[in-house]
Amino acid sequence: MTYGRARHHAERVFAVATDSSAAARSAIAASWVRSLNDYGLDPESPRRPERVEQARLDEARDRFALMLQAAEPALDRRIAQRRHRFIDGGQGAAILPAD
Known part of the structure; x- marks a missing residue:
């Protein structure tokens, strides 16, 4: 990720994480909030x-x-x-088992 893209991503993560209702509207936003608050990850x-x-x-x-x-x-x-969804125009996904 280039510096500009990385900076934009970090700004987006912080904006979403400080929106008090974002986590209720989006699983990704909820994940970002947990990553920042619970695990101390810094984008x-x-x-x-x-x-x-x-x-x-x-x-x-x-x-x-x-x-x-x-x-x-x-x-x-x-x-x-x-x-099937990807072939029909959906987005790709990955399943990552983790311990």
Whole structure:
């Protein structure tokens, strides 16, 4: 993200987060409010992404293997629904399981 785009994004996040009713109107706004207030994330911070070593990724995958296996049918259905909407002009999406 270029500096100008990053700055614009940060300004937008702060504007939404200070709007007292934004979180009630939008799941994204609610997420931004939680990120700022609960987790102390700063959209102006130029932090680089944390790289996860393969061994750590493999360990996490092993730890959550049963949960991912159980969730696979529901995730497949959700991905199929999103794919159908994307083909019909909807926006793309990602499902990111996290611990």
